[in-house]
Amino acid sequence: MPPFLSSVVLLLLTVTSVGILLAHQWRWLVIFLAVQYVGVFLFALEHLPLGMATVKVIAGWMGAAILAMTRSYDDEAEKAGDFLPQGRFFRLTAAAIVGLIAFTAAPQVDALMGDAGAALAAGSLLLVGMGLLHLGMTDQPMRVTAGLMTVLAGFEVLYAAVENSVLVAALLAVITLGLALTGAYLMTAARLAEELSAEEKEEAEAA
Amino acid sequence: MNAPLIWIVFPAALALLLMLTQNKRLLSLSGGAVAAFLAIAAQFVPLEEAFRVGSMSIRIESSLNILGRQLIIQPSEGPLLALLYGATALWFFGAEASQSASKFVPLGFLITSLMIASIAVEPFLYAALFIEMVVLLSVPLVTSLYQPPGKGIIRFLIYQTLAMPFILLSGWLLAGVESSPGNLSLAAQSAAVLGLGFAFLLSIFPLYHWMPMLMEEAPPFAAGFLLWILPTVTLIFGAGFIDRYSWLRTSPELIVVLRYSGLIMLVTGGVWAAFQNHLGRIMAYGVVAETGFALLALSLDLRLGIPILFLLFPARALGLALWSLALTVLKPHADSLRYSQVRGALRQFPLAVTGIVLASLSVSGLPLLAGFPPRLALWDSLARVAPDAALWMGVGVVGLFTASFRMLAVMSMAEEYSGWELGENWLQGIMLGLGATGLFILGIFPQTVQYFLAALPSMFEHLGR
Numbered sequence: 001m002p003p004f005l006s007s008v009v010l011l012l013l014t015v016t017s018v019g020i021l022l023a024h025q026w027r028w029l030v031i032f033l034a035v036q037y038v039g040v041f042l043f044a045l046e047h048l049p050l051g052m053a054t055v056k057v058i059a060g061w062m063g064a065a066i067l068a069m070t071r072s073y074d075d076e077a078e079k080a081g082d083f084l085p086q087g088r089f090f091r092l093t094a095a096a097i098v099g100l101i102a103f104t105a106a107p108q109v110d111a112l113m114g115d116a117g118a119a120l121a122a123g124s125l126l127l128v129g130m131g132l133l134h135l136g137m138t139d140q141p142m143r144v145t146a147g148l149m150t151v152l153a154g155f156e157v158l159y160a161a162v163e164n165s166v167l168v169a170a171l172l173a174v175i176t177l178g179l180a181l182t183g184a185y186l187m188t189a190a191r192l193a194e195e196l197s198a199e200e201k202e203e204a205e206a207a
Numbered sequence: 208m209n210a211p212l213i214w215i216v217f218p219a220a221l222a223l224l225l226m227l228t229q230n231k232r233l234l235s236l237s238g239g240a241v242a243a244f245l246a247i248a249a250q251f252v253p254l255e256e257a258f259r260v261g262s263m264s265i266r267i268e269s270s271l272n273i274l275g276r277q278l279i280i281q282p283s284e285g286p287l288l289a290l291l292y293g294a295t296a297l298w299f300f301g302a303e304a305s306q307s308a309s310k311f312v313p314l315g316f317l318i319t320s321l322m323i324a325s326i327a328v329e330p331f332l333y334a335a336l337f338i339e340m341v342v343l344l345s346v347p348l349v350t351s352l353y354q355p356p357g358k359g360i361i362r363f364l365i366y367q368t369l370a371m372p373f374i375l376l377s378g379w380l381l382a383g384v385e386s387s388p389g390n391l392s393l394a395a396q397s398a399a400v401l402g403l404g405f406a407f408l409l410s411i412f413p414l415y416h417w418m419p420m421l422m423e424e425a426p427p428f429a430a431g432f433l434l435w436i437l438p439t440v441t442l443i444f445g446a447g448f449i450d451r452y453s454w455l456r457t458s459p460e461l462i463v464v465l466r467y468s469g470l471i472m473l474v475t476g477g478v479w480a481a482f483q484n485h486l487g488r489i490m491a492y493g494v495v496a497e498t499g500f501a502l503l504a505l506s507l508d509l510r511l512g513i514p515i516l517f518l519l520f521p522a523r524a525l526g527l528a529l530w531s532l533a534l535t536v537l538k539p540h541a542d543s544l545r546y547s548q549v550r551g552a553l554r555q556f557p558l559a560v561t562g563i564v565l566a567s568l569s570v571s572g573l574p575l576l577a578g579f580p581p582r583l584a585l586w587d588s589l590a591r592v593a594p595d596a597a598l599w600m601g602v603g604v605v606g607l608f609t610a611s612f613r614m615l616a617v618m619s620m621a622e623e624y625s626g627w628e629l630g631e632n633w634l635q636g637i638m639l640g641l642g643a644t645g646l647f648i649l650g651i652f653p654q655t656v657q658y659f660l661a662a663l664p665s666m667f668e669h670l671g672r
Contacts, residue, residue, distance in 0.1 A: 112380070112396065128372075139361050148368050155372035162379050167274040171336040175371075178343040182364065185347055186356045193355040 001046050006119035013039040013123045017130035018095045020146055021137075022088055026071045033146055034064040036127070040153045043120050044160040052169045056156060059173035063149060063180030070184035071142055073191065091137070098129035109158070116161030127154025141190060145183025152176060209268035210254050210280035214245060214288055215324045216271075222316035235303030238312035242296035242319070249288035250659065254280065278327040283665040287443070288323060290659060291436075294524035295319045298432050301528055304638040305428040305535040314348045315432060322440045331451065332378030334444050335371045338408065338437075342367040345433050349425040359420025366407050366414055367437075373404030381452055388454055398455070401448065402464065408441050409502075412471045415495050422487035427538060430487075431531025434494045435524055442501050442516065449505070450667040456509075465506035470599045473499030477606025481613070486537070486544040486563065489610050490530050493570040496607055497523050500585060503600065507588050509670045515584050517663045521656045522577035522649055526569045529642035533562030536635050551621030556630040558639040560618045564611060569646050571607035577649035 001009075016039065019032035037060030044053040106122035113121065131151030138144060156172055221241060228234050252258075257266040270279040280288065295315060302308040302315075318341050325337035342364065350360055380397030384390065406414055421430050449456050476496030483489045497519070504516040534544060536559040541548040553560040565576065572582035582604070590597035631639065648655060664670060 112393075135365055139358055141356060141361070144361055144365065148365065151369065152372070155376075159372075159375060159379075163375075165274075165276060165333075167276040168333065168336065168375075170274055171333070171340075175336065175339050175343070178340060179368070182343050182346045185352070186350070186360070189350060189352050190355045192353050196353060 001042070001117075001119075003119070005042075006117070009039050009042045010119050010123050010126075012036075013043075013126055014099065017127055017150060018092070020150060021091050021095055021130060021134055026142060027068070029142070029146055030064050030068040030071070033067070033149065034061050036150065036153060037061060037064070039123065040127075040157055043123055043157045046117060046120060047161045048164055048169070052164065052166065053160075055169050055173045056153075056160075056176075059176040060149070060153065063176050066177070066180040066184050067142060067145060067187075070187050073188075094133055095130060098133050099126060102126040102129050113158060113161055116158060120157060120161060124154045124158035127151070127157065129154075141183050141186035145179055145186075148179055149176060152179070208265065209271050211269075211271035211278035211324075211327055213267070214249060214280060214292075215278060215320045215327065218242075218245065218316045218320040218323075222313045222320070225313040225316065229309060231306065231308040232303055234312040235299055235308040238302070238308070238316060239296045239299035242292045242299055242316070246289045246292035246296060249285045249292060252285075254282040254285065256282075276333065277329045278324060279329050280323075280327050281666060283662065284326065286659050286662045287326070287666055290520060290524075290663075291319060291323065291440075294435070294521075294528070297524065297528050298428075298435075301532045301638050301642075302428065304632075304635045305426075305532055307426055307428050307535070310348065311429055311432070314344055318344055318348070318433075318436060322436055325440060326443060326447075330378070331444075331447055332375060334447075335374035335378075335404070335408075338441065338444070339368060339371040341437065345437075349421065349429045349433060351426075354424075357420065357424035359417050359422075359424045362417035363421055366410065366417060370404050370407035373400050373407065377401035377404055381448075381455070384454060385452060394454065398458075398460075405441070405445055406468075409438060409445070409498055410495070411468050411498075411502075412475050412495075415472075415491075418491040418494060419483075419485075419488040422491040423485060423544075427487055427490070427531045427534035427544075431490070431527050431534075434491070435527045438494070438498050438501070439520055439523065442498075442505075446505065446513065446516070446667065446670060449509070450670045453669075456669060462506050465502050466593065466596055469499045469502030469504075469506055470596055470603070471499070472496065472502060473603035474599055474606070477603035477610075479606075480610035481606040483610065484546045486534055486546075486549060486614065489567065489614065490527075490534065492610070493530070493567060493607065494527070496603055497570060499603065500582065503589060503596070504581075504585055507585075507592065511588050513664045513667065513670045514660070515581055515588065517660045518581040518584065518653070518656070521660075522569060522581060522646075525577055525642060525645050525649060526566045529562045529639065529646065530566035530570075532635075532638060532642065533559040533566065536631055536639070537563075540630065546617045550617055551619070551625065553619040554621045554625050555628050557627065558629070558631050558636050562639045562643055563618070564615045565643050565646055567607070567611040567614060569650070571611050572604055573608075573611075575647060575650045577646045577653075579650050580653035 016032045016036035020029055023029040023032060037057045041053050041057035044056050102125035103122050105125055106118055110116055110118045110121040128151050131147045134147035225234055254267050254269045257264050269281060270277050299312055302311045321337045321341045325334035328334055350356055377397055377400040380400060384394045384397050455461055473496050476492045476499055480489050480492035501516055501519055504512045537552060537556055569576035569578035572578050586597055586600055589600060
């Protein structure tokens with residue numbers, strides 16, 4: 001991939017991963033997540049055949065769609081206090097620190113991973129770091145799922161450079177979808193627990 | 208016919224079929240019977256050898272190709288499969304008594320078959336991918352669709368998912384170390400990545416705090432199953448790493464790391480358990496201590512440590528099954544499993560309380576119970592090579608005993624004139640009685656399991672030889 005295009009993809013991943021961290025509305029979160037997988041696809045294309053790279057983006061989009069469909073049943077605005085700390089400035093600063101670490105460590109990781117490519121290593125570390133930051137800030141099922149998908153997307157970018165097994169690609173796609181489904185299950189559980197009365201819950205459990 | 212089809216694909220397909228059934232008794236009995244059949248077949252049916260059934264000659268191949276890679280069940284892995292499916296059968300039969308069979312049996316079958324796949328897959332480090340699938344499947348197992356997800360399950364999902372990238376990356380890095388053994392910095396980096404992966408996967412201190420949280424939130428029987436199968440298979444997977452890489456096997460630092468992590472797990476698990484006021488949390492810390500015992504076994508000379516590790520497994524499976532079944536019997540009758548709510552429970556649920564106390568005493572290593580023989584062997588071997596470590600092991604064991612006797616004291620503190628009742632139904636009574644008897648049999652006659660365990664070390668190329 002030409003260096004200019006690598007930089008564009010890296011910029012795209014920076015925007016989407018920071019966007020996921022800052023987004024208050026679930027729609028924006030899902031849009032950023034879906035666009036993020038385009039960046040993952042472009043980086044994966046450096047080392048994988050088109051078919052295998054496509055599997056990653058399709059799995060990611062399906063995962064994002066699953067989250068969006070589940071969340072659309074409960075369209076209330078996110079409650080204040082659920083996603084701490086609230087300040088966008090704080091989150092932006094934390095994201096900047098993660099970005100700084102990712103870009104600083106990228107050359108060493110690039111060397112360690114068999115010359116995967118500096119931009120690719122930076123993109124991978126950035127996604128992993130942003131995902132971890134996200135996981136450290138929330139325990140909401142949807143955001144936890146998005147955080148884990150971001151971490152795994154970062155890992156997939158790096159791992160594609162050293163492993164091109166079809167089985168691994170298939171299993172990673174299954175795991176991405178499984179994560180989204182698990183997130184959807186937990187989101188549904190949280191919603192039903194709020195909506196149903198105690199008697200209705202007992203009836204449903206018994207059934 | 209081939210082995211992965213029989214012990215991986217068939218149970219997974221059966222699990223999907225069982226999801227259509229709502230009859231809990233049928234689910235429990237059929238699931239338990241099939242799991243027991245698979246265990247017996249794994250122990251006695253030879254692989255890669257022709258044998259006759261009536262007029263038919265059958266040969267079971269050991270490998271199955273899947274997307275360019277292989278699932279291989281070696282003939283030497285038969286006893287391990289027997290152990291895993293045998294213990295699974297135990298849990299499935301107990302599921303009827305715990306009234307949790309409807310999703311427990313199908314998901315349990317899927318989880319067990321994926322765990323077997325993680326042992327069978329080649330290259331073996333892909334096991335991390337199968338273990339991650341197990342983690343994802345475990346979420347519906349231990350949560351209800353009608354209860355808000357608690358912090359324990361969220362942390363479980365995060366920590367176990369984070370393990371997978373580390374394990375996969377370490378596998379790639381370790382291959383590099385094998386090809387250039389002189390590169391010390393690469394060896395250190397790969398060992399650090401591998402260590403992090405297993406720290407997440409085995410929930411090494413301080414990454415185990417999801418366990419007590421989960422035991423507070425989740426149905427004890429399902430959570431107990433998860434806390435049995437995940438660490439057991441992960442330990443075998445970890446031993447596989449040590450077996451494959453000679454530099455890791457011969458590294459003196461590995462012994463130190465394993466010994467100190469084992470001691471930290473055991474001491475913190477034991478001491479924390481002693482100060483808990485919730486029966487579920489105490490069981491969780493018991494599981495933490497069990498992992499500590501296993502890590503200590505791996506830190507010994509592996510010719511001795513591997514047989515001790517395998518000797519720990521049956522006691523762990525039976526002890527946890529009994530403990531979690533007994534907690535499941537108590538839970539619907541108390542607002543929570545806190546001491547304040549279960550005080551005097553011995554007079555209403557004598558069998559369940561006996562089960563809890565016996566299982567916790569077995570984990571502590573009380574003589575005559577299943578946990579005693581492996582702990583005695585471990586303590587003896589540890590004292591020969593590291594007396595200070597043996598002393599710390601004693602601290603952990605004292606903590607576990609304290610927790611057990613505190614539980615016994617609280618649950619026997621009934622009102623002075625309250626009478627005795629039998630709150631368990633007949634099936635629960637039978638299952639609890641069988642479990643308790645099993646703990647005594649394994650404790651008094653540990654050689655009964657030697658028939659299965661003796662051949663287990665042969666599944667490794669170098670360890671235990």
